[in-house]
Amino acid sequence: MRIAIxxxxxxxxxxxxxxxxxxIIHFLVEGLAQHGHEVILVAHKDSKVSVAHxxxxxxxxxxxxxxxNIYTLSRLKKWKPDVIHSFSRLAYLLPFLKSGIPKLMSxxxxxxxxxxxxAVKIARKGTLAFTGCSNYIANQISPxxxxxxxxxxxxxxxxxxxxxxxxxxxxxxxxxxxxxKGTHTAVKAALATHKNLxxxxxxxxxxxxxxxxxxxxxxxxxxxxIGPVNDHEKNELLGAAGAFLMPIAWNEPFGIVMAxxxxxxxxxxxxxxxxxxxxxxxxxxxxIANGFEELCxxxxxxxxxxxAAARESAVENYSSDKIISDYLKIYQMLQDKTIPLFQ
Numbered sequence: 001m002r003i004a005i006x007x008x009x010x011x012x013x014x015x016x017x018x019x020x021x022x023x024i025i026h027f028l029v030e031g032l033a034q035h036g037h038e039v040i041l042v043a044h045k046d047s048k049v050s051v052a053h054x055x056x057x058x059x060x061x062x063x064x065x066x067x068x069n070i071y072t073l074s075r076l077k078k079w080k081p082d083v084i085h086s087f088s089r090l091a092y093l094l095p096f097l098k099s100g101i102p103k104l105m106s107x108x109x110x111x112x113x114x115x116x117x118x119a120v121k122i123a124r125k126g127t128l129a130f131t132g133c134s135n136y137i138a139n140q141i142s143p144x145x146x147x148x149x150x151x152x153x154x155x156x157x158x159x160x161x162x163x164x165x166x167x168x169x170x171x172x173x174x175x176x177x178x179x180x181k182g183t184h185t186a187v188k189a190a191l192a193t194h195k196n197l198x199x200x201x202x203x204x205x206x207x208x209x210x211x212x213x214x215x216x217x218x219x220x221x222x223x224x225x226i227g228p229v230n231d232h233e234k235n236e237l238l239g240a241a242g243a244f245l246m247p248i249a250w251n252e253p254f255g256i257v258m259a260x261x262x263x264x265x266x267x268x269x270x271x272x273x274x275x276x277x278x279x280x281x282x283x284x285x286x287x288i289a290n291g292f293e294e295l296c297x298x299x300x301x302x303x304x305x306x307x308a309a310a311r312e313s314a315v316e317n318y319s320s321d322k323i324i325s326d327y328l329k330i331y332q333m334l335q336d337k338t339i340p341l342f343q
Contacts, residue, residue: 001038001082001331001335002039002040002079002080002082002083003032003040004040004081004084005039005041006042006043006086006092007022007025007043007088008021008087008088009043009058009065009069009088010059010061012043012044012045012046013025013029014047014048017228018176020256020257021087021256023154023256027323028320028323028327029049031324033050035324038052039051039052040053040054040076041053042056043056044056044059045057045059054075054076054079057069066092069089069092070092070095073092073096077095081101082335083331084096084102085106085327085331086103086105087108090105090115091115093119093128097128099127100127102127102331102335103127103128103129103334104327104334105119105128105129105131107133107137108133108137108253110137111130111137111140116141116144116145120144126337127334129147130148131149131150131327132149133254134275135149135275136251137254137275150323150327152254152323153317153320154256154259154260154263155320156263156315156319156320159238159239159260160239160264161239161307161311162240165241165266167303169240169241170196170198171197171198171244171299172199172200172237173186173199173200173244174201174229174234174244174257174261175255175257176203176204176207177202177203177204177210177211178207179207179214181248181249182249183199183201183214184215185292185295186199186247187214187218187223188292189292190222190223196222197223197245198224198226198237199223199224200226200227200233200234238264239264239265239266241261242302242303243266243268243269244257244261244267246268246271246280247271247289247295248270248274249273252276253274254275254279255276258276258279258280259279259314262279262285262310262318263311263314263315265307266307267285267302267305267307268285268286269287269299270289271289271295272289276288279318281313284309284313285305285309285313286305286310287301
C-alpha cells in the first residue's frame, strides 16, 4: 500500500524535546515501512526519517503560510497515494477532498465540528473518515462522520520497565507548565503530603509569569524544576518516580505522557477530565482523584499499586505495535470501501 502521512509543519519528526504527536508519527511511518508499505511523510524540513520526505516550505503560522502548506500537500498527487492520513490541519486535505483517494483525518485535540461538517459535505462520498485519540474526542465527531478511536501510544523500546522503586521515590509532573496542566496543583499536593516532586517540561512564553508566581517560589530541596527533557531523560525520570501526577484543569484529549509513565511501570494519579478516565483504571494502574483531598490521599497510597499492572496496561493498549495495527486496519477498510461511511 502507498501511504502518505502528513504532520503539522512546526516541529520536526521526530522531535528533540517537546512534540508528542511527532513521536507518534515517527514510529508510525517507520513501522509502516517495516511492514513493507511505501510511505511518504509531509513534515517540517528538518525531519529525519527513513521513508520518503516531502518538506513544507515554511513552518510559520498565518494565512499565507497555510496556503503554501496546502500547495505542498497538493504535490502528493504525483506520488499517487492509496491512502492519505493527516495528522495536520483538515484544511490541508482540500486538494484531495473531491478525489477518490481514501482520506483519514486524525484529531489529537478538540475537533472543530463545523469544519468537519463542511469537509464531509465537500468530500466525495465514502472517502473521508476520522479518528480521535480517545473516546472523548471520537465521540464528539461521530454524530457528523465516521469516527474511530485510536489511542496515542509509545515505542516500548524507548521506555524501560522499572519493576520497583524506593518508598521515598519522588513524584513527577511532566508537561507544559501552564495553569490547565495543573503544575501548581502538583506543587500544592507535594507540599501537603511532604513528598519530593520533580517538575519537567517547557514553559510557554505566555505562561512565564504563571511559573514565576505559582511554581518558582516553592523550588528548593523538596521541589525541583529541571526544564524540558528528551526521550532518554524522560525514560530515566519516569522510571524512577513513585507516581506521575496529572492534576489537570481541562479536558485532556489524551495525554501521551500518561502512556509513557505506564510504560515505565509508574502509576498515574489524576483528575477525571477528558481521556484520563479512559487511561487510568482506578486501583489498577493509578488512581482517579475527585478533588484535592483525594489527590493527596492517593499520593500517600501510590505504593499499593502494582507497577507490573501499570506496564501491562501500556503494552496492551498503548504500544506502538498496537497503534500501527489499528491504523492499518482502518487504511485497509477505507481502501476496500468496507466502512459504512455516511455522508
